[in-house]
Amino acid sequence: MGTAPAPSGPVVESDQPGPGSGHWLRVARETAEDLATDAVARDQAGKPPFDEVSRLRESGLLTLLVPADLGGGGGDWTEAYAVVREIASADGAIGQLLGCHYFTSWSARFLARSALGARLERRSAAEGWCWGGGLARQEPALGLTRDTRGHVLNGRQSYAAGVLVADRLAVRAVRAGTGEPVAVVVDPALAGVAVDGDADPFGQRLAAGGSAEFDAVPVAADDVLGSLAADEDVLSPRTALLSPVGRLLSAQLRLGMAEGVLAEAREYSRTGHAHWHPDWPVGSPQDPQVLTAYGELTVLTRSASALADEARQAVQGGLARGEDLTYEDHAEISVLVAMAEAAASRAAQESTARALDIIGARSASARLGFDRFWRNARTHTLYEPVGHRLRDVGDYFLNGAHPAFVLPV
Known part of the structure; x- marks a missing residue:
């Protein structure tokens, strides 16, 4: 699997006593490369992903967000976002599955009383639970x-x-x-x-x-x-972070899909064939229309990536503030995440659709599997449409209105 034109955000070492971001990103890349080898066949078979979950479990990625002193990987959301994005670049569905696992398992700890949350996480790590x-x-x-x-x-x-x-x-x-x-x-x-x-x-x-x-x-x-009550006398700004934390997973998932399709399309354009089907040639990589299309999609995806990185830093900062977070702080974080989600949605939809045009009629081949990127991105954006997020951004910009507490699907 080639390096994506729009790379993941910078590796930042976690403050927790775990292996660190560098380790987890390497593990994610190795797992993504493994998933990429049979991604087309698995997508077409459409079987429940028990084997894929086993791969995630064996890699240790399922325990990434569990504190190290509870038997987990000692990672944080900076690492989890990078991992989900890397996995999604190879297989958007497994990226979504892993993102769902991270969000639901972390939410259990976040919402529960301290002792109960610790017991849940310790057992989850020890038994390798996958959450849904x-x-x-x-x-x-x-x-x-x-x-x-x-x-x-x-x-x-x-x-x-x-x-x-x-x-x-x-x-x-x-x-x-x-x-x-x-x-x-x-x-x-x-x-x-x-x-x-x-x-x-x-x-x-x-x-x-x-x-x-x-x-x-x-x-x-x-x-x-x-x-999960949304009333301000019940919902603290800290608890309300559940929404932007989960929604930024959606943005990372979409960016991973955009980067993944561009990486595979680039490999096809450079070599004249797909590495798993060398008998399927493509046109010249010097075609001006092809170069322009790659340029536009690279700019689009990198711009969305930069916005997602800014939102990630804001989310991490909000989590670090804890009970000191204010409602205005939360609103600013939520709006920034909504912007990142909207930009990533556009990058994913345009990249996965226009990559088919770049490859041309050959992309209609089911054996090549380029269609899976478009189908995955379009399905996810139907689950999580960005219309409401854009209205949140506009209402905050124009009227200073705080976004509603809405958890991701």
């Missing part, structure tokens, strides 16, 4: 009802990633009576949980999306992590 599900608002909502044993969870919802292969699900439920939304951890092996691979998307086929039905599933007190 989602905390975004959906209707009808899952219901959490108190009974003589504690609580039970009921309802059915769809999730974009992870649900088919997850060892734990993090889901949003509404308390009966009060209507308070809370985050709940569920073991999908419990009686009453039924997982269905009914998503059937045309892209992101290996993201393990689907639906989960909960029929009187018992929920212990420690499985209820914390409130």
